[in-house]
Amino acid sequence: MSDYSFSDDSVPLELLRRRAFNMRWAQQPAGVIPLTAADPDFMVCPPIQDALVRYVRDGVLSYVPPEGLPEFREAVAEWMRSTRQMDCLPEHVFATDSAASGMAVIARACLKPGDEALIPGPVDFLLHHTIEAAGARAVRVSVTRSTTAEQFIAGMEAKLTPRTRMLWLCNPHNPLGVVYSRDWLKTVAEWAISKGLKILSDEIWSDIVYTPHQHVALASISPEIARNTVTVYGFSKNFALAGLRIGCLICGDLLWKKEIVAASDAESTVYGVSVLSQVAVIAALRDGRTWLADFIRHLQSQRDYAVQRLSQWPGVKVEPPQGTYVIFPNTQALDADSERLCARLREEAKVALVPGLPRWFGEGSSGHLRICFATSRGILKEAFDRLDPVVKARAVNQR
């Protein structure tokens, strides 16, 4: 039984057209359906709305502690313990203004210009972007949906140099949709630690996982892995809070965390997280569980629907994501140039998608499209009804 609805009526289209940026409704020509940036089309859950209104009505919006409100850090720690059996205490938690900025802080704190960090390829652009913005080099190690830990390690061995300092992972993986198993993670992490590497584990997608898969937090695997791992977590995907720019870092080694906090410049107040964003997260983690469970149930059915529609596209290969709400079909049979294919689909079908381009996902993404399905069934169906004839005409022309 669902308490919350994710029906067509729950999508506030007029507001999205004015407020949802980053390649979404507010940035598309009228009539175009954006299945682009991974940001849900639904309103944030009522407990979050109520908490924000109450806090604003109270009328005090003073400075907050640089590492986050005590209630924020306690709520995150409790969430990590109860949902992931992670040995997390409030002092391990550091509030950052988005997961992306948490990654940038780690890059600044842990990588010097010329240093190298291994990242999977393909993967979300934020990994290479934040590493390179710190003057370091992102070194890509190829992965596919089925890459074993041993194959990934062999790939890393081949790229290891005296300048390699870190391994950055993304689990669940955007855009491949893989949820890594405990064995995979343990084998890879133990190899990295044996080479003296620190690990960043981007787990922003870790609440969006479909049965029978289960998220294993890297830092929950062993105390040694926890000491060598900084976990990036966020609230844009699970609770639709992208506009509040809020995330956090969880670091098992308190001395290392101190260096990360120093590099963030939060103590000087140059940076720091808005108090309202933290209030929203406290409400989400304490009172948003039912909403999140209903959201995931809706997403699982959207995922199945998207797979079923995509599997009817001639020559297109698609695998259901185990986690995340993006799907990444191989559309090479339609057009090897995914940017050209995307432009055509936007023009003729009036549906905007993300092309598999190196600038978004790095190597291994060419010939793919990324489709976000965190919308209502009616909107997703309308998008596929528009895409189908264009895709099928394209497939005939390709013969």
Ligand SMILES: Cc1ncc(COP(=O)(O)O)c(C=O)c1O
């Ligand atoms: C893998 C991954 N990491 C980080 C982020 C950034 O999240 P935030 O909005 O908290 O900066 C995203 C957002 O798309 C993502 O997909």
